[in-house]
Amino acid sequence: MVYMIEELYNHIGGDYAKAISRMQNDERIKKYLKFFLMDESYQQLAQAMEAHNCEEAFRGAHTLKGVSQNMAFAVLGNIVEQITEELRAKDFDKALETFPKVTESYQKVIEEIKRIME
């Protein structure tokens, strides 16, 4: 399992060393990966982007940023941070451009997690 978790972090551009220092062991990391699957902030963001609701989108992005960074998902965290700032500045057009990258990165993380959970 050690290898699996570390590999997952490598695949999705995460920082495994940080994750271990924060969550202490792979057992715990796995628990949080499950929580990450249950987290609904991406859905909140996606629905708000669809509905052009900038404020709601900001809240979703803000939460997703915190969660991603806590999990030490570096690549996802960075792109979500970018869209969070764009939404904070109420630059919705820019956020619309960024959003597909967020989705792509998020999907990749979710797929990888699901793969090792099976």
Add this chain to the structure above:
Amino acid sequence: MEEKNTLLIADDVMINRELLKDIFEENYEILEASNGEEAIELLDKHQDEIALLFLDLVMPKKDGLEVMHHMSLNGMISTIPVIMITGEATVESDVRAYELGAADIIYKPFEPAVVIRRAQNIIELFRHRISIEKELELRTQELIESKRKIEQSNIFLTNALSAVVEFRSLESGEHIQRVKKFTRIMLWHWRALFGENQFTNEQIELMVNASALHDVGKIAIPDNILLKPGRLTDEEYAEMKKHTIYGCQMLEHFKQEENEFYQYCYDICRYHHERYNGKGYPDGLQGDEIPVWAQVVSIVDVYDALVNKRVYKDSFTIDQAFRMIHDGECGIFSPKLLECFDDAREELTIETQKEQQKVENGKGG
């Protein structure tokens, strides 16, 4: 003091709560709130157990700001430390968190070792501060209590000493008590009328207590003079006047440097027969040379002697007494003192009538 052993974690994101829970659940009871409303409910219910609140600023229903506002209104902000959890480190948001009363700020993502150390430090700090405050409160209570006791023994001693005089001089036993009451009334009116002499309540009470000793020197006057029913000869009167000096000589044995109470007692004993025009005794002081407290006692002493029966005279009515004092029949008082005397007339009258009623009742029963 019982140790508080509960942490409240208020964050709408479950992963964030779980991370903190993992760090602390070994040593603390954990309460979780996923929005501001829940946080407030839990705070109200468990405020005596909660050692620390981790508070996310951005939450649904009520946000962290409202939670802190609630804590301020209910006095919890000074007993429960708040560590603000925030996603971004901007100077404005940090300043705002501290302004609201946050004890510390922790940025996501958390570093467990740092979070643990900070939480422990803050819990310790609050515990320490609260115990110091309790200790201070206790000490203050003790101080107030011992001060009250000292004041009471002061009153007791002055009353005891003045009772000795009354006992020997066959004066009405209530004279001293009335002088104290009238002195208090006069000093309050004096303060209200003449702003430049702002006595504190405490100073007024010291003067009132000191007024009980105004005739203490009479202890040293021989019986054949003090108790003489008829008119005193010039020689006898000269001796009688010395009670002002004798009183001071007695007090000097107990002299306390820099002691306000001693100073009031001394001034009142010595100068309560001085008059504004310098025709009083023993020193013939004039005008403002006579301390206000001694002036006040001099006028109420005269007033009380007039409205009450003495071995050598019948009592006058209150109206007669006021007129006689204004006409200078009992010596000249300062215009300010007379103004104050008139200002206090209503209260002096009420108090005088009350005292006379007491005497009447005493006779009847």
